[in-house]
Amino acid sequence: MKANSPSVALFIPCYVDQFYPQVGIATLELLEKLGCTVTYPSGQTCCGQPLANAGYARDTVGTATHFIETFSDYDYVVCPSGSCTLHVKEHFPAIAGLEKKQEALENKIYELIEFITDVLKIERLEGKFPHRVSYHSSCHGQRGLHLSSGSELNQPPFNKARKLLENLKGLDWVELTRTDECCGFGGTFAVTEEALSIQMGKDRLADHLSHKTEILTGGDMSCIMHLQGIATRSKQELKFLHLAEILNQALS
Amino acid sequence: MSHPENAAEFLKDAQKSKWHDETLWFVRDKRDKVSKRIPEWEQLRELASGIKDNVLANLANYLEEFERKATKNGIIVHWAADSEEHNRLVLEILQKHNCTAVVKSKSILTEECHLNPYLEKQGIEVVDTDLGERIVQFLNQPPSHIVLPAIHLKKKEISELFHEKLQTEKGNEDPAYLTQAARVHLREKFFGAKVAITGVNFGIAETGEFVVCTNEGNADMGVHLADVHIACMGIEKILPRRKDLGVFLRLLARSATGQPITNYNSHFRSPSPGKEIHIILVDNGRTAQLAREKFRNSLKCIRCGACMNTCPIYRRSGGFSYNSTVPGPIGSILSPGLDLKKHSSLPFASTLCGSCTDVCPVKINIHEQLYEWRQEVTKTQGDFAKGLSMKLANGIFKSPLAYKISGSLMRNVLKSLPNSLIYHPLNVWGKNRNLPDAPKESFQQWYQKNRS
Numbered sequence: 001m002k003a004n005s006p007s008v009a010l011f012i013p014c015y016v017d018q019f020y021p022q023v024g025i026a027t028l029e030l031l032e033k034l035g036c037t038v039t040y041p042s043g044q045t046c047c048g049q050p051l052a053n054a055g056y057a058r059d060t061v062g063t064a065t066h067f068i069e070t071f072s073d074y075d076y077v078v079c080p081s082g083s084c085t086l087h088v089k090e091h092f093p094a095i096a097g098l099e100k101k102q103e104a105l106e107n108k109i110y111e112l113i114e115f116i117t118d119v120l121k122i123e124r125l126e127g128k129f130p131h132r133v134s135y136h137s138s139c140h141g142q143r144g145l146h147l148s149s150g151s152e153l154n155q156p157p158f159n160k161a162r163k164l165l166e167n168l169k170g171l172d173w174v175e176l177t178r179t180d181e182c183c184g185f186g187g188t189f190a191v192t193e194e195a196l197s198i199q200m201g202k203d204r205l206a207d208h209l210s211h212k213t214e215i216l217t218g219g220d221m222s223c224i225m226h227l228q229g230i231a232t233r234s235k236q237e238l239k240f241l242h243l244a245e246i247l248n249q250a251l252s
Numbered sequence: 253m254s255h256p257e258n259a260a261e262f263l264k265d266a267q268k269s270k271w272h273d274e275t276l277w278f279v280r281d282k283r284d285k286v287s288k289r290i291p292e293w294e295q296l297r298e299l300a301s302g303i304k305d306n307v308l309a310n311l312a313n314y315l316e317e318f319e320r321k322a323t324k325n326g327i328i329v330h331w332a333a334d335s336e337e338h339n340r341l342v343l344e345i346l347q348k349h350n351c352t353a354v355v356k357s358k359s360i361l362t363e364e365c366h367l368n369p370y371l372e373k374q375g376i377e378v379v380d381t382d383l384g385e386r387i388v389q390f391l392n393q394p395p396s397h398i399v400l401p402a403i404h405l406k407k408k409e410i411s412e413l414f415h416e417k418l419q420t421e422k423g424n425e426d427p428a429y430l431t432q433a434a435r436v437h438l439r440e441k442f443f444g445a446k447v448a449i450t451g452v453n454f455g456i457a458e459t460g461e462f463v464v465c466t467n468e469g470n471a472d473m474g475v476h477l478a479d480v481h482i483a484c485m486g487i488e489k490i491l492p493r494r495k496d497l498g499v500f501l502r503l504l505a506r507s508a509t510g511q512p513i514t515n516y517n518s519h520f521r522s523p524s525p526g527k528e529i530h531i532i533l534v535d536n537g538r539t540a541q542l543a544r545e546k547f548r549n550s551l552k553c554i555r556c557g558a559c560m561n562t563c564p565i566y567r568r569s570g571g572f573s574y575n576s577t578v579p580g581p582i583g584s585i586l587s588p589g590l591d592l593k594k595h596s597s598l599p600f601a602s603t604l605c606g607s608c609t610d611v612c613p614v615k616i617n618i619h620e621q622l623y624e625w626r627q628e629v630t631k632t633q634g635d636f637a638k639g640l641s642m643k644l645a646n647g648i649f650k651s652p653l654a655y656k657i658s659g660s661l662m663r664n665v666l667k668s669l670p671n672s673l674i675y676h677p678l679n680v681w682g683k684n685r686n687l688p689d690a691p692k693e694s695f696q697q698w699y700q701k702n703r704s
Contacts, residue, residue: 014649017695018659019688024695028703040699043652051646053604053623055630062650091623143606151284152562152610154293178277182564186603191680193601195260198684199568200603203273229685 006119008036009074011109013084013221014046020221026248027080027112033251034120038078044070049087053187057093064092072101076119077109080244082141082219085111090144111145112244113219117160124163127250130170134213135161136204136227137180138220147219151180161219161243168250174211181207185226201230208238215239217246254597258573259565268406273567275403280561282510283611290502299499301615304552307490308542314457314490315533321460322531325522330532335365338534342367342449342482343374345530349480351446353377357471358464359451360398360555361484361534364577367449379441381470383434390417396571398578399508399557404570438470448474452485452531453554454500458493461521462531465504465514472518483520483531487538488551500554503613507556541589546624550585552614559608559618565601574598581608585621592632599625656696663690 008031012024024040031038047067048060067088071077079085089106116122137159141147148159165171184190184200191197205227208216216238218224228240253261263269287293307314319329332338338361346354354371356362356378368378368389380389384401388394390413395401402410407425414420420433450471454463462483464471475481491500497517505511523529542548560566560580571579576587576595584598599622608618648654681687693701 012695014655014659018663019691021691021693021695021698025698028699040696040703042696042700042704045652045655046649048646048649051649053626055600055626056646057627059646060649062646066650066652139603139605139607143610150607150610152607154288154290180607182603182605182607184564184603186605189600189603193256193259193565194680194683195256195263196565196568197603199263199269200564201685203568225688226685229681229687232686233684 005035005037006075008038008115009071009077010038010040011044011047011071011077011079011084011088012040013079013081015225016080016221019225020242023080023221023242023244026242026244027078030112030244030248030251031078031115033248034116034122036120039074041070041074047084047087047092049084049091050187052087052091057091061093061095065095065098067092068095068098068101068105071105071109075108076115077105078112078115079109080112080219080242081221082111082138082145082147083222085109086140086144111141111147111219113141113161113164114145114147116164122164124167125247125251126167127247128169129165129246129250132172132174132212132214133165133246134174134176134208134211134216135159135165136183136208136216136218136223138218138223139180139182141219142180148180151178164247165217165243168246171250174208174213176207176211178207183223183227185223187222190226197226198230201226205231205236205238209236213238215241215246217241217243219243253575255569255573255575255601256597258575259569259601262570262573263568269568269570271406272404272570276561276567279400279509280558280611283507283558283561286506286510286512290506296499296503297613297615300503300554300613301552303491303496303499304614305549307492308488308548308551311487311490311542314492315487317457318455318460318490319533321457322462323460325460326529327460327521327523328528328530330530332532332534332536334536335534338365338484338532338536339367339370341532342484343371343376345480345482346371346376346447349446351376351480353379353441353445354447354449355379355381355441355445355470355474355478356449357381357451357474358453358466359449359484360395360578361451361486362449363394364536365484365534367484379438379445381438381441381474382466382468383431386434386438387413394572394577396579397557397560398555398580399560404572442473442477445474445478447480447482448478449482449484450475452483452489453504454497455485455490455531456492456494456497457490459521461494461519463497464518464520465501465516466518467509467511467515469516472516475518475520479526480528480530481520481523483529485531485533487533487535488553504554504556507558507611507613537590541586544589547585547589547621549616550582550589550618550621552616553582553586554614556613558611558613562607562611563602564605564607565603569601574601581618581622582612582616585616585618585625588625588629592629596629599623599629659694660697663694 048063183204184197387402396404411425453465505514566580587595606619
């Protein structure tokens with residue numbers, strides 16, 4: 001590890017911590033392989049997004065205060081979720097007395113892929129991953145954090161995750177019909193609008209399956225948890241991996 | 253019924269809901285292609301948004317300027333504070349002219365004011381002359397989409413309806429044949445109407461003229477044949493200068509249907525000799541919305557319907573699921589301002605994916621306003637149990653120890669319970685979806701064991 005490598009605090013979202021520890025491990029190992037000094041600040045919990053999106057942002061003051069205190073001493077905060085990153089950046093309630101720390105946090109928290117491409121300035125990764133992979137673009141990552149160009153906008157196409165994946169030896173990138181339609185997870189939406197959520201998930205899966213994909217990947221385990229839940233219920237053979245897992249495997 | 257119930261009902265007909273999704277996706281796709289043929293598309297959106305910001309900041313001045321200029325042009329200007337006043341004004345004009353049959357074109361505002369049932373109660377025949385609107389009127393339905401009012405119906409259903417109402421051949425589903433039958437039927441109505449009602453797409457403060465955009469030319473036919481033209485306009489439809497149309501007309505049709513421009517963009521400035529033009533400027537909740545800082549820019553809307561075509565919820569739940577005159581994402585941020593209680597489920601009929609915001613030609617931050625309306629809904633409508641569980645969650649998330657305990661409790665419960673209990677009907681997540689396998693330890697536990 002480099003002596004002057006940036007000090008990175010890992011923020012592992014609550015549901016990743018509880019259900020997908022392997023994604024947290026892959027994120028940690030990947031960042032270390034890329035030369036970062038990574039710490040996982042103990043005592044971290046959740047960003048509070050589930051409450052805020054349900055209409056109770058005013059009840060997240062305690063959660064947000066704890067989050068800001070936990071992460072304020074690091075150069076960067078990196079998170080393997082576009083959605084949680086966006087929430088910290090845009091939807092934290094203003095915490096009285098912590099204004100400076102809060103502003104600093106908003107500017108130093110990054111989603112994993114954008115941290116690799118925009119902060120570490122890594123253009124290509126040398127590695128191998130001989131599989132047919134399709135990418136599910138999470139809405140908060142794409143339209144919120146601009147990790148890739150949106151099909152709605154008239155802008156030059158780009159995709160930060162694709163750039164990293166496509167350089168891996170043997171990786172076969174799948175082009176979808178609807179490149180960036182929502183999967184229907186949407187937090188509490190998954191439960192309050194269950195029928196729609198399921199239909200949207202099925203439609204998204206059908207797009208991936210019709211292109212004979214082997215592994216469905218993405219930057220947000222929440223979308224993947226939803227899609228995987230539907231796929232396993234209907235006994236689909238599709239495999240699901242977070243981008244961090246693919247990149248970490250490819251670099252080993 | 254709330255949005256989730258209506259949506260579940262719509263999805264029961266899997267074939268039709270799939271068709272509905274694909275049909276509207278086709279329109280959205282057309283919009284994408286045509287908008288990308290204009291290199292300055294994003295600049296146009298920025299300009300339009302800026303012009304509308306200026307309008308909203310100076311609305312009173314522009315409206316008064318419009319009134320002065322329009323009056324000078326010979327247009328009779330009326331003001332209506334709400335839908336009742338609007339309807340009463342229309343009725344008074346009709347009565348003054350002894351008119352018992354009117355033709356109407358392109359007005360979502362009159363839908364919002366429920367003008368048709370009001371006039372019909374007074375014994376006046378109202379005929380909607382846009383093909384799609386005439387179809388839903390035959391069925392006693394409101395439009396299910398603001399630009400494509402009959403998009404929820406398939407050719408076969410329209411063929412059956414026309415067979416019954418217009419005596420077309422049974423089973424003939426040829427669109428050209430059915431359209432021709434509607435033209436013949438509507439032609440008669442046009443000849444019989446002394447008064448024509450239209451909506452307004454743009455009112456121009458500088459000149460006192462107004463513009464109506466249609467594809468079928470029916471607004472023009474109605475107006476030119478009638479002695480009296482009543483135009484109904486929401487007060488937010490004002491533009492400062494005629495040249496601003498150069499921005500808005502380029503955006504409107506491309507966003508709405510993927511056409512470069514609407515077939516007819518008709519300017520109305522002065523009545524012909526012996527005829528009358530009335531314009532009714534309607535508030536109906538708009539100034540209240542203007543006063544709401546977080547929601548005011550919803551008034552920039554030019555009613556193109558692009559947010560409906562792109563919305564993955566709208567495409568799969570249909571316009572009627574919203575139970576609101578303007579359905580879809582834009583309706584879900586406008587309607588709560590009119591009646592928060594009635595429309596309280598609408599801000600939640602979204603995954604906050606943000607596609608609506610990115611297609612919007614006037615850059616309304618629709619998905620952010622949906623989020624903000626959620627915060628308002630829970631303040632006034634928050635059911636006690638949900639509020640309490642959220643407070644509990646905050647308690648857990650602000651305390652690392654409580655989080656740790658509840659997390660491992662949850663994973664252990666999931667590991668030890670049989671599937672029959674996990675996938676209990678009360679677990680809505682699990683109705684049609686599996687839960688992830690509970691791992692033996694959390695990341696936090698792994699980290700403590702291996703790294704600290």
